[in-house]
Amino acid sequence: MRELGVQTLLDLLGIFVFALSGALAAVRQRLDVVGMVVLAEITALGGGIVRDLVIGAVPPAAFTSLGYVLTPLAATVLVFHWHPQVARLMPAVMFFDAAGLGLFCATGTTKALEHGLSPLHAVLLGVITAIGGGVLRDMLSGQIPSVLYDRQLYALPALVGAAAVAAGWAADLHGSAVTAAAAALAFALRALAMRYGWRTPRPRGVTDRP
Amino acid sequence: MRELGVQTLLDLLGIFVFALSGALAAVRQRLDVVGMVVLAEITALGGGIVRDLVIGAVPPAAFTSLGYVLTPLAATVLVFHWHPQVARLMPAVMFFDAAGLGLFCATGTTKALEHGLSPLHAVLLGVITAIGGGVLRDMLSGQIPSVLYDRQLYALPALVGAAAVAAGWAADLHGSAVTAAAAALAFALRALAMRYGWRTPRPRGVTDRP
Amino acid sequence: MRELGVQTLLDLLGIFVFALSGALAAVRQRLDVVGMVVLAEITALGGGIVRDLVIGAVPPAAFTSLGYVLTPLAATVLVFHWHPQVARLMPAVMFFDAAGLGLFCATGTTKALEHGLSPLHAVLLGVITAIGGGVLRDMLSGQIPSVLYDRQLYALPALVGAAAVAAGWAADLHGSAVTAAAAALAFALRALAMRYGWRTPRPRGVTDRP
Numbered sequence: 001m002r003e004l005g006v007q008t009l010l011d012l013l014g015i016f017v018f019a020l021s022g023a024l025a026a027v028r029q030r031l032d033v034v035g036m037v038v039l040a041e042i043t044a045l046g047g048g049i050v051r052d053l054v055i056g057a058v059p060p061a062a063f064t065s066l067g068y069v070l071t072p073l074a075a076t077v078l079v080f081h082w083h084p085q086v087a088r089l090m091p092a093v094m095f096f097d098a099a100g101l102g103l104f105c106a107t108g109t110t111k112a113l114e115h116g117l118s119p120l121h122a123v124l125l126g127v128i129t130a131i132g133g134g135v136l137r138d139m140l141s142g143q144i145p146s147v148l149y150d151r152q153l154y155a156l157p158a159l160v161g162a163a164a165v166a167a168g169w170a171a172d173l174h175g176s177a178v179t180a181a182a183a184a185l186a187f188a189l190r191a192l193a194m195r196y197g198w199r200t201p202r203p204r205g206v207t208d209r210p
Numbered sequence: 211m212r213e214l215g216v217q218t219l220l221d222l223l224g225i226f227v228f229a230l231s232g233a234l235a236a237v238r239q240r241l242d243v244v245g246m247v248v249l250a251e252i253t254a255l256g257g258g259i260v261r262d263l264v265i266g267a268v269p270p271a272a273f274t275s276l277g278y279v280l281t282p283l284a285a286t287v288l289v290f291h292w293h294p295q296v297a298r299l300m301p302a303v304m305f306f307d308a309a310g311l312g313l314f315c316a317t318g319t320t321k322a323l324e325h326g327l328s329p330l331h332a333v334l335l336g337v338i339t340a341i342g343g344g345v346l347r348d349m350l351s352g353q354i355p356s357v358l359y360d361r362q363l364y365a366l367p368a369l370v371g372a373a374a375v376a377a378g379w380a381a382d383l384h385g386s387a388v389t390a391a392a393a394a395l396a397f398a399l400r401a402l403a404m405r406y407g408w409r410t411p412r413p414r415g416v417t418d419r420p
Numbered sequence: 421m422r423e424l425g426v427q428t429l430l431d432l433l434g435i436f437v438f439a440l441s442g443a444l445a446a447v448r449q450r451l452d453v454v455g456m457v458v459l460a461e462i463t464a465l466g467g468g469i470v471r472d473l474v475i476g477a478v479p480p481a482a483f484t485s486l487g488y489v490l491t492p493l494a495a496t497v498l499v500f501h502w503h504p505q506v507a508r509l510m511p512a513v514m515f516f517d518a519a520g521l522g523l524f525c526a527t528g529t530t531k532a533l534e535h536g537l538s539p540l541h542a543v544l545l546g547v548i549t550a551i552g553g554g555v556l557r558d559m560l561s562g563q564i565p566s567v568l569y570d571r572q573l574y575a576l577p578a579l580v581g582a583a584a585v586a587a588g589w590a591a592d593l594h595g596s597a598v599t600a601a602a603a604a605l606a607f608a609l610r611a612l613a614m615r616y617g618w619r620t621p622r623p624r625g626v627t628d629r630p
Binding site: 236237239240241242243244245246248249259263268269270273274276279289290291293294349350351352 | 473474475476535537538540541544545555559562563564565567568569570571574575576620621622623624625626627628629
């Protein structure tokens with residue numbers, strides 16, 4: 001019971017932070033309140049919805065949980081009224097975003113394994129769970145998804161966290177302790193990458209986008 | 211039987227009008243005939259397909275009904291040959307588009323409730339049914355979806371119509387009379403918003419997109 | 421057994437070539453290695469994933485086959501290290517892309533028919549299988565999907581191949597010989613269209629996109 005409570009609380013925290021980034025993107029793109037709500041919901045829930053459609057867990061969790069739908073609305077209200085202040089807190093938001101990334105890749109991989117996917121495919125779905133919402137946010141904002149070009153270590157920490165869950169599963173280690181450890185690993189890697197400015201490689205001869 | 215006939219006729223009318231807007235968008239973007247067909251089909255059927263995937267009603271209605279697929283083709287033929295005339299009729303098209311919006315939000319919410327979703331989630335899916343096709347149309351045309359920024363009351367009337375269906379359902383009122391009343395309510399609100407130029411709010415300090 | 425082997429080999433070849441086009445698009449858009457992997461996977465597997473979600477074949481084939489996921493990675497490695505050489509081979513790539521198009525429209529239609537869809541809807545899904553991955557590739561690259569405006573015969577050969585499978589099915593002809601013949605027909609039509617520069621029509625008064 002207590003464990004369920006902690007897991008749910010972490011889930012909602014991840015959703016809240018992802019929703020903040022969606023609502024802030026809407027402000028940057030000068031969208032109206034409809035755009036803010038849509039981007040907040042999609043950023044927070046989009047990755048999980050895609051995962052659930054793929055594994056056949058319908059309706060997706062986002063369409064059975066009240067908290068999942070209402071939390072992005074709370075983030076939207078906050079950004080609507082205090083977006084300059086929230087934008088100034090971006091370093092803190094990025095910190096929590098890293099936490100959401102870690103959490104989502106670990107829980108996404110676990111859910112895919114529980115639905116019988118192979119470790120490789122579960123890792124793939126874990127990464128999709130973690131980065132899918134941000135990709136949809138950028139597509140709806142008329143941008144190329146930043147994760148595809150900005151050379152930050154963002155998908156890679158998610159991949160490492162997802163692989164840790166799958167490796168644990170293969171060694172018959174599962175349960176929330178493993179999920180938590182993998183989430184922490186992905187979070188730490190992402191935080192270090194931000195701290196030290198680690199970059200992903202690009203093919204030879206390719207320069208920055210203008 | 212007669213009721214089924216009226217419902218189907220209204221459905222096809224909504225699909226036809228949404229398809230017109232898709233085919234006209236293709237002309238504005240200077241697409242070829244393939245682009246016209248794809249945008250007509252997606253605009254008309256996209257919202258319902260997403261709804262059906264989410265509630266697990268597969269194959270989606272669009273992939274089991276001949277009329278749903280052929281009606282957008284008829285709209286494409288019309289726009290292909292007479293797009294200047296159709297574009298001149300835009301005020302009338304917008305009027306029928308409002309009817310399609312009302313109809314789709316009401317029938318989408320009803321279908322979601324029938325599949326066991328909670329009232330809140332059914333409302334969400336009703337709105338997705340109504341605006342999803344237009345969002346996909348704009349994304350495929352390389353545009354930010356207009357519903358996210360243009361400050362027209364478009365998603366809000368859909369939300370009100372969907373909420374009316376859900377409120378009726380909670381009060382044990384359902385059937386096609388309730389659906390029709392909710393559709394009419396959304397339609398009326400949308401028509402009034404167009405007539406009087408009502409606008410959605412934007413966060414403080416945000417100005418028009420260039 | 422032997423037949424299965426040939427079919428699988430052809431599938432993987434189609435996936436490989438589509439993945440090449442995705443990875444090359446990523447290089448043109450100056451994406452990083454994450455963008456290359458994502459575009460390679462989506463271009464190769466996106467159409468089939470959409471088809472499988474629509475017919476309810478979950479998890480989609482891409483999430484149950486190792487080869488389907490690993491083949492685009494191989495294409496990414498190739499393009500990462502030798503993209504100037506691969507780009508110079510574009511005529512050959514386009515030739516194999518036509519083969520992939522033929523194969524995907526035929527197998528997609530067959531799978532949809534086997535899942536009980538009507539011939540019309542199976543044809544629709546066959547075309548989606550063939551062109552869906554490229555559409556998603558272009559959307560993720562911030563481009564209007566080229567199949568919607570570039571007036572090449574690309575969707576049409578897929579439509580013809582899909583219709584040939586459906587016509588065979590209606591005449592009680594199925595099996596891999598029919599699928600292969602339909603794939604060859606679509607391939608030949610696409611190759612002729614490239615050779616002779618055949619163009620799709622556009623509505624009156626519409627000129628080239630800038």
